Amino acid sequence: MITEFLYAPMEGITLSRFRQIHHEMFPGVKEYYTPFIAPDSNGGFKSKYLRELTEDVEQVRVIPQLLVNNADAFCLTAERLCALGFREINLNVGCPSGTVFSKHKGAGMLTDLTALNALLERICSHAERAGYQISVKTRMGVRSTEEFPAILKIYEKYPIKKLIVHARCRDDFYQGRADLKGFAEAASGCGLPLVYNGDIAAAGDLEALNAAAPQIASVMIGRAAVANPALFRVLKGGEQLKRGELREFHDRLTEAWMEGGLSPNFTVERMKTLWSYMQAMFPDNPREVKTILKSRSMESYRSAVSVLLSTGLFQPEAVNAPTH
Numbered sequence: 636m637i638t639e640f641l642y643a644p645m646e647g648i649t650l651s652r653f654r655q656i657h658h659e660m661f662p663g664v665k666e667y668y669t670p671f672i673a674p675d676s677n678g679g680f681k682s683k684y685l686r687e688l689t690e691d692v693e694q695v696r697v698i699p700q701l702l703v704n705n706a707d708a709f710c711l712t713a714e715r716l717c718a719l720g721f722r723e724i725n726l727n728v729g730c731p732s733g734t735v736f737s738k739h740k741g742a743g744m745l746t747d748l749t750a751l752n753a754l755l756e757r758i759c760s761h762a763e764r765a766g767y768q769i770s771v772k773t774r775m776g777v778r779s780t781e782e783f784p785a786i787l788k789i790y791e792k793y794p795i796k797k798l799i800v801h802a803r804c805r806d807d808f809y810q811g812r813a814d815l816k817g818f819a820e821a822a823s824g825c826g827l828p829l830v831y832n833g834d835i836a837a838a839g840d841l842e843a844l845n846a847a848a849p850q851i852a853s854v855m856i857g858r859a860a861v862a863n864p865a866l867f868r869v870l871k872g873g874e875q876l877k878r879g880e881l882r883e884f885h886d887r888l889t890e891a892w893m894e895g896g897l898s899p900n901f902t903v904e905r906m907k908t909l910w911s912y913m914q915a916m917f918p919d920n921p922r923e924v925k926t927i928l929k930s931r932s933m934e935s936y937r938s939a940v941s942v943l944l945s946t947g948l949f950q951p952e953a954v955n956a957p958t959h
């Protein structure tokens with residue numbers, strides 16, 4: 636039975652202002668994961684990351700995620716994050732992007748399991764000494780999800796707080812269907828606390844997960860939660876998103892990003908990324924959505940959003956069609 640919901644890291648989206656406003660308006664997410672932080676080899680990271688990490692209000696439980704393949708860089712960064720008060724750090728073993736993969740980071744770490752093992756050994760013993768915990772977000776393989784049992788054997792050697800499994804291989808990127816069956820088979824004998832991730836959008840998906848892997852209590856959701864900000868509430872049996880809530884969420888986020896120093900034009904670009912997911916709630920208004928996605932100034936953006944939000948056929952349940 637699923638009792639815990641985690642918000643997936645989404646680069647350019649699940650930033651601190653987003654996390655705060657989402658948490659205030661739609662409480663019920665246990666943890667928000669930051670988009671990956673890529674430190675340099677000395678554990679240094681850009682001040683924009685630092686600002687992001689210190690902005691969250693205390694009630695929002697945030698887990699910073701690191702994209703790094705070097706144990707020293709991980710440990711040095713972890714020490715800086717511990718000094719900021721964080722006690723769990725997430726390792727990204729899932730990013731499929733070509734530039735990341737070719738540097739043996741993200742899902743690229745799955746190409747060399749000996750190196751992954753060595754890295755885990757170093758960082759887990761550092762975590763024990765320094766007093767923090769490590770969680771991992773992983774893909775199930777590079778070429779195929781059938782690689783997962785061998786990968787799992789490595790993770791199982793370490794005291795990982797939770798292993799979040801995006802049930803795809805790297806070569807899938809975000810295409811095709813997540814391999815729930817393969818995940819469930821591997822999960823059945825696994826001694827680590829597992830979190831399922833991939834294509835959860837509806838109560839029916841949770842039922843399919845529960846039927847396949849009844850011992851799993853925790854899910855992480857990304858794209859469908861961006862498409863419908865009330866998704867977690869809906870999945871817990873609560874009310875569907877209302878048009879007024881969408882308007883408030885949208886307006887608060889737009890203002891917050893500008894207040895945080897983002898220029899109006901960059902804010903428009905960021906909000907358009909959100910609309911590339913939220914448009915799923917307006918399946919009968921492709922023309923109005925296109926006007927939003929093509930707008931270049933804050934003025935034209937606001938007027939396009941106002942048209943869609945006041946005249947569009949609002950169908951939030953369209954996001955919640957089962958995918959499994």
Ligand SMILES: Cc1cc2nc3c(=O)[nH]c(=O)nc-3n(C[C@H](O)[C@H](O)[C@H](O)COP(=O)(O)O)c2cc1C
Pocket residue numbers: 643644645646647669670671700727729730772801809832833834835855856857858859
């Ligand atoms: C635009 C975008 C940005 C993402 N950024 C990250 C990231 O920074 N770190 C990470 O581990 N995963 C990232 N992911 C992957 C998601 O966290 C999640 O694993 C994936 O979308 C599958 O879950 P879903 O089907 O619920 O969306 C990203 C995915 C997308 C589409």
